[in-house]
Structure formats: C-alpha cells, structure tokens
Amino acid sequence: MSAEPPRAPFEARVEFAGVRPKAERGRALWRSLDELQESPEFLEFLHREFPARASELEDPRGRREFMRVMGASAALAGLAACTKQPEELIVPYVRQPEQIVPGRPLFFATAILDRGYARGVLVESHEGRPTKIEGNPDHPASLGGSDAVSQAAILDLYDPDRAQTVRSFGEIHSWAEFVAALKPVLEKQRAKRGAGLRILTETVTSPTLRQQLEDLLAELPEARWHLWDPGAGNAYAGARLAFGEAVETRCHLDAAAVVVSLDADFLASGPASVRRIRDFAKRRRLSDDGAPLNRLYAVETTPGLTGVNADHRLPVKPSEMEGIVRALAAALGLPIEGGTSDHAAWIAPLAKDLQAHAGASVVLAGEALSPEAHALVHLINERLGVVGKTVSYSAPVAAEGDPASLGELFAEMSARRVEALLILGGNPVYTAPADVPFGDAMMLVPFRVHLSLHDDETSERCHWQLPEAHPLEAWSDARAFDGTASIVQPLIEPLYAGKSAHEVLALLTSRPDRRGRDIVRDHWRPRLGPDFEKAWRRALHDGLVAGTALPETPMTVKLGDWAKAKTPAAAPGLEVVFRPDPTVGDGRHANNGWLQELPKPVSKLTWENAVYMSLATARSLGVRTSSSQDGGTESAGQPTPQGTVTDLVQITLDGRKVSGPAWVLPGHPDGVVTVHLGYGRWRAGRVGNGAGFNAYAIRGSAALHWATGAQVEKTAYSAKVSCTQDHWSMEGRHLVRAGTREEFEHEPRFAQELAEDPPNNLTLYPPHAYEGHAWGLSVDLNACVGCNACVTACQSENNIPVVGKDQVGRGREMHWIRVDRYFEGRPEDPASIRTWSQPVMCMHCENAPCEVVCPVTATVHSDEGLNDMVYNRCVGTRYCSNNCPYKVRRFNFYLYQDWTTPTYKMMRNPDVTVRSRGVMEKCTYCVQRITRARIDAKNQGREIRDGEIQTACQQACPAEAIVFGDQNDAQSRVAGLKASPRSYGLLTELNTRPRTTYLAAVRNPNPEMPKASHG
Amino acid sequence: MSQIFHHSTNTLAKVSIFGAVFGAGAGLWLLLEVNRSPYVTNVGVAREQPVPFSHAHHVGGMGVDCRYCHTSVERSAQAGIPPTKTCMNCHAQIWSQSPTLEPVRASLRSGRSIEWVKVNDLPDFVYFNHGAHVNKGVGCGTCHGRVDRMPLMWQHASLQMEWCLECHRQPEKYVRPKAEVFNVAWEPPADWSASGRGAELVKEYGIKPRTSCSTCHR
Amino acid sequence: MASATPHGRHEHDERFQTEADRLIAPGHDFASVTDSISKIVLQRRTPRGWWLGFAFAFGLMQLLLYAVAHLLFVGIGVWGITIPIGWGFDIINFVWWIGIGHAGTLISAILLLLRQEWRTSINRFAEAMTLFAVACAAFYPIFHTGRPWIAFYWLLPYPNTMGLWPNFRSPLIWDVFAVTTYATVSALFWFVGLIPDLATLRDRAQSKAWKVVYGMAAMGWRGSAKHWHNYETAYLLLAALATPLVVSVHTVVSFDFATGIVPGWHATIFPPYFVAGAIYAGFAMVLTLSIPLRKFYGLEDFITMRHLENMAKVMLATGLIVAYGYMCEAFFAWYSGNPYEKYMILNRMTGPYALSYWALILCNVVAPNMLWSKRLRTSVPFLFFISFVVSIGMWLERFVIIVTSLHRDFLPSSWGLYAGTRFDWAAFVGTIGLFLTLIFLFVRFLPAISIFEMRTLVPAAEMKEGEEHS
Secondary structure, three states: OOOOOOOOOHHHHHHHHHHHHHHHHHHHOHHHHHHHHHOHHHHHHHHHHOOOOHHHHHOHHHHHHHHHHHHHHHHHOOOOOOOOOOOOEEOOOOOOOOOOOOOOOEEEEEEEEEOOEEEEEEEEEEOOEEEEEEEOOOOOOOOOOOOHHHHHHHHHHOOOOEOOOEEEOOEEEOHHHHHHHHHHHHHHHHHOOOOOEEEEEOOOOOHHHHHHHHHHHHHOOOOEEEEOOOOOOOHHHHHHHHHOOOOEEEEOHHHOOEEEEEOOOOOOOOOOHHHHHHHHHHOOOOOOOOOOOOEEEEEEOOOOHHHHOOOEEEEOOHHHHHHHHHHHHHHOOOOOOOOOOOOHHHHHHHHHHHHHOOOOEEEEEOOOOOHHHHHHHHHHHHHOOOEOOOEEEEOOOOOOOOOHHHHHHHHHHHOOOOOEEEEEOOOHHHHOOOOOOHHHHHOOOOEEEEEEOEOOHHHHOOOEEEEEOOOOOOOEEEEOOOOOEEEEOOOOOOOOOOEOHHHHHHOOOOOOOOOHHHHHHHHHHHHOOOOHHHHHHHHHHHOOOOOOOOOEOOOOOOOOHHHOOOOOOOOOOEEEEEEEEOOOEOOOOOOOHHHHHOOOOOOOEEOOOOEEEOHHHHHHHOOOEEEHHHOOOEEEOEEEOOEEEEEEEEEEEOOEEEEEEEEEOOOOOOOEEEEEEOOOOOOOOOOOOOOOOOHHHHOOOOOOOEEEEEEEEEEEEEEEEEEOOOOOOOOOOOOOOEEEHHHHHHOOOOOHHHOOOOOHHHOOOOOOOOOOOOEEEEEEOOOOOOOOHHHHHHHHHOOOOOOOHHHHHOOOOOOOOEEEEEEEOOOOOHHHOEEEEEEEOOOOOOOOHHHHHOOOOOEEEOOOOOEEEOOOOOOOOOHHHHOOOOOOOEEOOOOOOOOOOHHHHHHOOOOOOOOOOOOEEOOOOOHHHHHHHHHHHHHOOOOOOOOOOOOHHHHHOOOOOEEEEEOOOOOOHHHHHHOOOOEEEOOHHHOOOOOEEEEOEEEOOOOOOOHHHOO | OOOOOOOHHHHHHHHHHHHHHHHHHHHHHHHHHHHHOHHHHOEOOOOOOOOOOOHHHHHHHOOOOHHHHOHHHHOOOOOOOOOHHHHHHHHOOOOOOOHHHHHHHHHHHHOOOOOEEOOOOOOOOOOOOHHHHHOOOOOHHHHHOOHHHOOOOOEOOOOOHHHHHHHHHOHHHOOOOHHHOOOOOOOOOOOHHHHOHHHHHHHHOOOOOOOOHHHOOO | OHHHOOOOOOOHHHHOOOOOOOOOOOOOOHHHHHHHHHHHHHOOOOOHHHHHHHHHHHHHHHHHHHHHHHHHHHOHHHOOOOOOOOOOHHHHHHHHHHHHOOHHHHHHHHHHHOOOHHHHHHHHHHHHHHHHHHHHHHHHHHHOOOOHHHHHHHHOOOOOOOOOOOOOOOHHHHHHHHHHHHHHHHHHHHHHHHHHHHHHHHHHOOOHHHHHHHHHHHOOOOOOHHHHHHHHHHHHHHHHHHHHHHHHHHHHHHHHHHOOOOOOOOOOOHHHHHHHHHHHHHHHHHHHHHHHHHHHOOOOOOOOHHHHHHHHHHHHHHHHHHHHHHHHHHHHHHHHOOHHHHHHHHHHHHOOOHHHHHHHHHHHHHHHHHHHOHHHHOOHHHHHHHHHHHHHHHHHHHHHHHHHHHOOOOOHHHOOOOOOOHHHHHHHHHHHHHHHHHHHHHHHHOOOOOHHHHHOOOOOHHHHHHHHOO
C-alpha cells in the first residue's frame, strides 16, 4: 500500500501543529484550504495517509509505473486502431493435482482466530491461491455468517509488510542460525529446570498448543507461562467470585424474549458475536415461523452496536454501572444493597418486564464490569430462573490468564530474574499498560525472542524476531466460544519463511524438527477414536471436530462478601473509557487497509480513533462544534471538502498525557470520554504507522477498562479526520422507515403508506420485459445490526481498492456497499438519541437514471434486470454518478488499485475485473456468481435453484438480513419478502423502481418505560 | 498589380477540394481495413512455440480427441492446457529420445512448466466460458478452425466483439449437433440454413444466447 | 452596380446627423477607412503594447499546458471533484465558454438578417471571439473524462469492431453534435466574411511572403460582380444556417442538466434561460474586448458610442430574462411542493454555498438594472466594469447550478462539499490564456473590423463604389 517509510508517532502531533493555523483560515475561503492542502506539512500528512499512489506520483519510478499502467489501461480499453494485444504465455502444471480443475475454485474448511478463539470459515481457493473467506455453515460460531475481521484476514495473509525472514536486530538470519543461538540458552535452562525461562502468549484455546506448553512446563518445572490479552475482561474473575471457579458463560439469545445488556456490546465483540447476532436476529426478523419479537434493553457508555439496536438505551457513566446492577438486583427482590436510585424510573419497569418473562429473559454483563458486577449478574440470571434455558455454563474454553500475569512477569524482569523470554504472538511492548513499561524491563532479559506476523514494536526490542506463519499457511487447531475444536489447515505453503507457534515450541523440545502437521495430528490421534484417518478427514472436511463442544455444567451462585456494597470511589474530573477499536481491535489489525478504511459502526470515522464525547461535554470543553452542515444535528469540527477539521484535545490521566481529535458522538453520556485502543502505532507497517493516537499511553493497569479523575482540555491545534458521513439527520425524508410493534400490528403497511409510487407507465422508453430471471434483493432493516461484515465481504469479493485517509476525507471511498447511519433525537440529550443503520448498495433500478445519461453505453440494462457496468467501455464522464439518486457509484479518481505488489495479484478474485484509473464502478449483485450458477445449471440441464446464488454481502451477513434471488419466481424467498407488508423501496417516488428493497424496522419498546428514552 | 500566383494554382485549388474529400475517405477506409487485418487480429499467424507441437499430427493424423489434453473444456471456463505429464504419457514410450521433445522431458525432470505462447488470447476484461459453449452444441472448429490441419497453431477467428455477437445474435447459423462438437472436420450440410435444422437445435438445446454486457464483461 | 454592395445603404445620409446615432465618425472616405483598419495589420513594426499583452496571454496559456499534462499523468483526482459532486470547474467552465461563444454568431447572423447595420463594425471580432471561446469550451468535454484517450473513439466509433454505437439517449452525445456543428458553421461564416478583406490585405501587403499568404487565403478574390454576387448568396445562406444554431447549441447544453433528475437541474425553464444567459454573457465579453480594442487602435471612429449602447441594451434585455429564470426556479421549487426541490432552493440561499448564490444575484440581477440609466449606459468605463461583473456573474450561475445542486441531492448520508483545487484554477486561467492569445494573434494578422462593410457606411458610398474594387 503506501510507499512511505515508517515514522515515529510523535510526528503526528508535529504536523497537526503545522496544519492548524491554516485550517482556521481555511474556514473562511476554500482557496486557503487549498493552500492548506498543498502545504508541506499537509502533503506529508497526506502522503503518510495515502496508501496507493500519491507518493508514487512524485518519485520517477512511480511515474514510469504510471505510464506503463496508463498504457495498459489504454490497451485494455481497446483504444482505437492498431492496438495489438501484448503476447501472453500459458504456464500449465507439470503434474496437475487431480482435484484441481483450472478455472474452478475449491473451498476448504478451516478456522480464523479472533483473539485466540476459533471462527469457523470456508476459504475459496483458485489454483492454490486463497482469495476469499466465508463463514462455515456447520460451525457453531459462524453458522455461515461472518464478520469484517475474519473477512479481512485474507489481506493480512498477503500483506507485503509481514515479517518475511528471521531477523536479529534488523539483520537477516536463517532459522538454523536461530536454533544455533537458542541451543546454549536452552541447555543452561535445562540445567536449572527452566528457572530463568519465561513464555508469554496471548489467549490460548488451541488444545495442541496448550498441551505443548504444559509438556514443556512439566519438563522445565521452574519455567513460567504468562498470558497477556489487552482486551481481556473480568468474566472469569467474576465467575470465580460467584461460583468459586472460572466458568465459560454461554447465552442462547434465540430463546430470550427480553435481553438486557449491562455494558455488554455482545453484537460487536467477543468470540461469539457472529453467532449472537444470528440468534438475536432470529427474534427480530418477524418471520413466519412466528418467533415473537424480542426486546433489548441496553445500559452502556459508548454508543455501540448493541445500544444502537436496543429498544431502550440508557447512557450512563461507567462509574454508575455497578450501582445500576445492584439496583436491578434489588428491584428483582435480591438482598443486595448499594443500588443507585438515579435511574429508578428506568430500572423498575425493566425489572418488571424481566420478571414477566422469567425463564425467557437474559442479562449480559460486559467484560469491563467489575468481577463483583459479573457475580451479581450471575445471581440475577439465577433469580430469573434462566440458567439452562437462556444461559448455561461450561468449563473455560481458553487457558485461564489473569491481567496481573503480565505485571508479575514485569516484576521478575525488572529484578533480572528472567534469562530467556519467548513471546509467542502479541505485541506487549505496545499493548502493555502505561504503568508497566514492559519494553524497558524487557531490555534486562539477556535472551529475547518474538514470534509474530509483523516486525512490530516488540520485535524491535528482541534479539530474535521470528516470522510467524499466517493461520492460512500453517497447521494448528483452536476452540470456538462453546469449546468446539477446529483443525486449522493451511491452504498455501508459507509465502515467507514463517513457522507456527507449534513449530517454534517444538524447537525447545527434544524433537526440534517436528512439522506443524505432525504435531497437531499427534495431539489428536488418541482423541479421534479408533479410525483416526477417517475421523481426521471428516474433521478437516467439516471444519470442526464433532462433539468437542464443552458439556454444560449446572452452577449455583455462592453468596459471599463480594455481594456487600462498596463505597464507589468518587473522583473529580471526567471519566475515561478504554475500548478495543471496533475495526483494528487492540492494534493487531492496524496494518490492514480494509479494516482501517472500514467506517466505525456508529461514528463512521475511518483511519483513526478519536476522543468521543457528548455534545454537552464538547461545549464545556470549548471544542469547536458546527451544526452538521446546518442539518439540525450538531457534529464535532468543521466539515471541509477535504475532511472534517476538528480540535485536538489532550487527556491527562495520572500525569500521563495523550491528545487526539475530539469527536461528538450523539448518545454518548456527559462527563465521560471514550478512547479506542489500537492506534498510534509506530512499527505496524506502511498502512498502520502513525494512524490515530496511542490510548495505551494513558491506560493504567489498575484501571484497564475505565478510569476516573481525568483532565481533558482543548489544545491549540486541530486535526483533519475522515468521516464517511458528515450529515446526521434524515431531513424528514422517509429513508429508514421504522415503527413500533403496536403500530405494525395496527397497520402492517405503515412503511408503504409513507410514500406513493408513481404508475409504471410514466417513462417514455418502452418497458423491459423480463421473461427469464429478474434478480432482486431485499434488506431487512429490523434484522440488520449494522456490523459492516457485508462491506468487507464485498471489498474482498470484488477486488475493491483501499484509497487512504485523505481520499476518504474527500468523499472518494470505493466501498460498493455502505451502511448509512442516521441519528434521531435531541443531541443535547443522549438518552433521546435513536440511531438507524441502512445498508445501501446499487439498487439496480428498472428505470435507472444512470443508464440514460451515459454517452458510451458503459452502463446498460441486462435482460435479467441487472444494471450492468462495463468497465472497459467506461470513459469516466461521471454523469451516471451525478444522476444516481442513491450515490452508490464509485469512481477511480486515481489509480487506486495496486497493480505492482505481487502478493496482491495472488489475492484478487480472478472472476472480477481489476479496475483501472478513470473508470466508474459499483455493485453488480455479484454478477460473477450469478454467471457461474447459470452456467453450472445449464451444463447440468436444470434451472437455477433459489438460494443457489448468494451475493457476497448476503453470504457474510450474520443476521441473514440480506436475501437475494429471482423475484419472477413466486416461490423464491426474495419474492416472499418483497410481498411482505413491511417491504418498501428507497426514493421510489422518483419512479426508479429499484430492485433492491427494504423491510421496514419494527421496534418493540416497553410502554411503561419513561418516554425520554424513546426520542 | 503584379501577379502573385501562377495560373496552374487555379486548377490546383479546384483539385484540392476533391482531394481533401477523397483523402479523408481513403484514410477512414485504411483505418477500417488495418484494424480488421491480421496485423491487429493475428488471424492466420502461426506462432512459434517452445516445442513445435503439431495439432495436424496429433488430431488430424492420429485422431486424438480434443478432451484428451484439454480436459476441463466441458466443466470449466478454461479448456485447460495439458500438464507435462500428459505429454509424457505417450512420449515416455514413443519418440522418447527425440531432441525436439527435450524441453518436455526437461520440464518433467526439473518440475518447471513449459511456457507456451497463447494463441487465442482474449482481453482480460472478457470472461469466456468453454463449458457453456461446448455443452450447447458450439463446436471447437467453429472458433478454432481446422486445428487438424494446423502444424503450428494459429488463430482462426478475429475474436473481435462483432465476431462474437455474430453468433450470439443468430446462433442457428453456427450451432451443430452435440455429437459433432469435438469433430473439427464437421461442415454443415449444404441445405443447413434451408433445412432450418439449426433453428431446431437451438430450440432443442434451449440455447438462449445473451447479449447483455455482463454476459462477458464484469 | 447596386448588386455589388452588401446590404442596403440607402437611408444612411439622413442618419448621420445626431451624435449618438453615428455608426462611423464624420470625415471618413473609403481610403481613410481602408487605411486606418488595414494599417493595424500591415504596419511593419509590431507595437510594444501588443508584445507585452501577447507575452502575458501566452504565459497564461502555459498554465493550461501544465494543468493538462499533470491531469493526464496523475488522474482526474487532481481536481476537486468527488462523489457526490462529480462535475466541478470542468463543466462550469465548459458552459461558461460556450455561453460566451454565442454573441458572435448572434451578431453576425441574426442581426444581419434583421438588417441591423450597427453590427457591422463589431461582427468581425465578435465572430473571432466566438470561435476562440468555443475552442476553449471544447477543451473541457474531452479532458473532464477519466480516460480522455479513449473518449474520442467511443464517441466516433470507427472502426466499429465492437458492433456497438454511442448511446444516443445521452445529452452528452447531443452536446458533441451540437458543439461541433456550431464550431464548423461559425468558422465557415467567419472565413467567408473575411475573404474580401483578405484580398485587400493581399493587394496592400508589402512583402512577397505576406502577399502569398493572404493571397492563398483570399482564394483568388478579384471583387468582380460575379464574386460579389456569389459572396452575397453564400453569406446570407450561412447566416440563415447559423441562426437556428444560436438557439440550439445552448438549448442542448442545458439538456445536460434538464434531463437529469437532480433537484436544481430537472427544470423545463432551462433551455430558454440558458440561451438568454449565453447571449448575455456573450455581449458582455464583446464589450470587454471592444472597449480596449477601440482605445488602443484608435478605432473610436468605427466602434462608436452607438455600438456600445446597443450592446448595453441587449445585455439589459437578456439580463432581465435571466433574472426571470432565477425567479421561476424559486417559484417552481415552492409551487411543486416537492421536498427535494424545496430543500435545494433553500440550501442555495442559506446553505454552505449561499455566498455564491447571493453574489450571483448581485452580479446578474441587480447590476444590469443600472443600465436603465442612459448616463451609465453611455459611460465607457462603467460599461467596461459591468461587462466584467456580468462575466463573473455568469460563471457563478454555472457554479450554483452544478455544485449546489449536486452537493446535497437525495440521500443526506452521501452529501458532500466541493472546492476547486489549484489544478482546477490552473486549467481555468489557462483557457483564458488560450483565448487571449488567439485574440492577440487575430488583431495582429487579420482586420479586426470588416473593411469593405465599413466602407458601405461611408457617406460617399454611392458614387465611389465602382473604382474602389479594382
């Protein structure tokens, strides 16, 4: 991606300083903003953020490349006479593997790791190149659904910035040399039974790895194994309080009529999030199977997916949370003191509703809650009699680690008691709490080894940096949220000299040269029953080892003094909430362009984190807010044609300081700010370096999830951030149509009555006759939670380029499907805010405004109602985009597509054209999938079956909100949905007659709740 | 006043008027011709190959079926170029010492592929599917010509879009009985168009050739 | 030989009484007319002023070169355009230049058919201006595309090996035809009008080289009665041919917007008020050019106050039509009850680009009304000033129509902002440079005022006619 050398993070502030005064002028007149854009500081800013081409324009090598590519695109376009095709070679196999049919993809079942937990996936492979990741319908954590992070894993595999060789302080070495260097250290440690050996891992669910570690510790009893996961919370600790032992808590949302989230963003995060969205959406779809509409209450601080989809949302400060838990427990008649009385009007009807649905309700506790709160929630669930119904317990899936573990290691290292440190994955130097200067203490260890995908901040401080093999390159195994084990199988030989953690651990044993495959097979051989080979094949084929889900164990809460009320520590100043970033997580995905450019679900920011706050807080800080383009609702900063200019604010916490751009987030409670972890990295790679600010810098080990007593003040500087949706309000237009359950039962067609469609005969042009198929798509706005999985799935399927922060700021992002987000309510009152999500892709209008105006017939109507886009025909007048009322067309203003990096060539979908500069593109309903299905059906002499064609977005959607099919076929699912009374089209009053339609949202508010929370 | 121009210029002026018109016409005509000429389309230009493989010998002479080498032609978009192994199935026995076949044996030894020059080369933005055509009674010969008479392979058709549309717009002219698909020597009987046999086949095979852009471009 | 002289000259004599009505200052005879005009072209030494002006214009033109090179090289992204504002300076300037390019043909053709003799002294360079403006305009439709190097081919698809034609439903295609036709006819018209004067220059040129050059261009004109007769017929035919074009071109250009569904574009009022606006802008530019021209080359005798005042009157009239157009837009928006239209007009008046809207109203509606006053109408400095104001106003009009309509259309989620980048400005300034460069070359090498037509206005036209054309 970007051709920029890594930079140190402090430069981010330096150049903000330069930008600011000009930005002020910029508000007056766009020309001075232009100057701003051209100023050296800003150019640098732009360059660091602009991955694909900007930098190349300047350096001659890049230019030549450009000319070549321009030539190529000209040739592609079949430019005028006498353009001869360049001579191409055919390179057949020498010995063709028998399963491979050239031109037909194969699918393999494996698992992608999400913070250690398995996500079952199917990976599409073209002639041995993995190109696309789908959910595995048989896997409990997926059921066919997927999420943005697993989708983007394919980009990590081909990331040219990955660690490619064994390195020692920057110098290239071989594995043999490492083994040689390891040998003496190992012998020394063997002698002293490993007293000086320490191993640091992330969350481990892999049975094999766990076995290997335990064997190693048995061999070297003095050695220690530490765990560090910056995102880990208090679930296990809470369970220990409640039950005396750590247990895994599972909830079955499909069985829950009332769901209460206590700061638990269960739709967005956690190893089971995809499955939970699926289960939750089951009860939202109002499908014919008659599952009654569920009701979701959310008590949360930072507006997240869960709160956005809640029927009732209570925005509170994190310090209030425990009081609310206690109050709820008390309201349910439990002997618990210390409950707050602030939100009685909200808690009373909630408790009533819970009791009314006793046995069919569930309360979820967020990772950030205190262990006591977790224990209380276990108690509440027990009281509601839902254990075994909507909640169940099992032995812990992951190896138990407690956050203190890192502290102990730190202490030992500081005391020079550690002689050899082996870090398997993770990036502790970057993610360690601010008061645990892990990186410094590490320098006291005489032998430091780091195994990781990237040569990152931790590698920098290690003697040996070992390139890790990507999960798609290596053998391994992992457990899902319910314990189901999957065999992780490689789809491709390691692109670089990578090894898996298994193989590296083997180096410490007496059999150092064991291959990953043997290690994993040996682990499973005794566990797969008599016919191992058969069972092994089955496991590989299914993507999971049947019957490995951990058994449910009944649990009863033992009341202890944890139940006693504590006096909440009240501190002056603001509170600060730390959360892993919704897209780049704890920073591990920082170098993934797809995730960087993926808009954050609620704020729609890209490429960085911000200091989120409420409007009132922003005003009290004197942060510049502007009525969001006079749209009624206010936003942070000043929208400009190049992005939004907003003030930098500095957060001071326990003497530690960090500054980031202020961002007003409607629904965010007052008196508290939210910062996301995972940004401000300085050795992430060319994409992630220097994006955003590093929130770890103020995160103390005592308060990992939220802290009090922070000072926040506006600095003299401002920054330019790239938000994909400046405007917040629907302007009273009926775009997202929603009603309450009462309204729906009273008038099922409420959505259709909001606008009247013109008659079909209004157009001058003769109507199309669709004898064969008529492809259509339906999006259920009640099921859709706005998780963005569809966006990344589409990006992966359709070779959509990344354009970089600067271009996004200019409104040039390329996503074919976007999730529009609108706010309702009074910005001053967080409780009144309602948030709506609406996925928007090409509507494939039957009267498409874009088709008429294209001078070169580059966008035309197909006989099946598709709005075809012909890239090689397009000259780029952009008239079609101007005339598209949905603005779903995307234009290649520059050569966004990376035509040079070899690994990206392997990644691309060979069935989709790689677009060139100056060409319009847009959603095609995944026409390549339609064509494949059509040809297969014809060759087999049958009709295309309903559901045989899944668009990429539909396939990824964990909520099953998107349904594609033939609306001429009355039996098809999509035809049924379009006949639903909730079905409506977007802007149909323009007589565009879109093929993409929506199902209106139906919320299920509790009439007894205080009105304020409706908005 | 003095004479500036010679008398001849009058004629010259008159002629030049027609000359301009004629020149323009000629230029256009040349453009059309060149762009459809083998210079651009490569039609009929035999290509040098690393191994002088002769379709004439294998297909014409020994009657090897197309699918023996192009195995995926019925199942996939690509007909498939045979792996070295396929060549050696026979040439391990016959001509096993022939110097012309050395590159083939070398490939098998070293595991490095033979790099053939692509003869029928569509632009990368065109998605052609062999399976869809051969399964619907479009013969190999229709597009690839009499390969059984090609010592070295050359391109039979221009592969220009107008040429594709020619068949997609009136398939009955070009379709053949499925039994004859792999018979490159097959010629339609004289009364083919009159007999309406083509139209019958189109109906029988359920051929609905599409001319929507997304049929081939995506 | 009456047939030999262009258009009727009978009522001249009584016309020459009052100051204001003068089309030509007293005391001129054929020779003096011919001299004073042709000497501009034939003088040996090129005046320093010309060199300075030309150098300046030529310098500006280099900006265009730079802008285009960079554009082709890096991509259309160097401009400020984005989604949703897919058109910016490119189309704004295209429409602006095309508009300017209207006055010429109007003056030459329509006023000729209407026998408006005051057109005589200004038609020549008005036509030249037209051609040059159209040349500047033509730059944009090609280079505003993402892939100009193939745009040509698709629009004129020969050789058509794809069996696919352009989309004749698209207004952009209509544009291509309208503009090329207009350019061709105007060029012919201009050239035919030049022939007799080219002959004069041929005859008066000193150096052999120039004699040859002008001689070839004059196509052997000898001024015989036959020549005059053919000339007359051809000129009138071309005038008749050009007349509908004046209306058609900008009508078609307005279709680019009117046929779109974007609120602010989708209006039936567009064709008439675009045409009016075009004439408005065209006359403004004629004023901008003629005032310095008559000053520097001392042509006050030929471009008299009557000419300037008439042009001012035309501007006043067309300006009022344009104002009416603005009123209609606002009225329709309100009367239609269409929420998108309503929002569009409110957004124009109060949104982020309100400034440009009100500036437009000031320039195009308020300012021209000052021309009601005879005193201002006859004040040369004021006319010079107002002609600039109007040109700016017309540019703003296109900015308002294109940008403020696009930047907030239907889905608030995809609203955006627009600003021209330095490359937008470079291209714009560059085209102005191109325009001026051509103008300078024109006044240097061709008679800026029609010599022979001026001679027909000389009182003595009656008797001396014959001798002159030998």
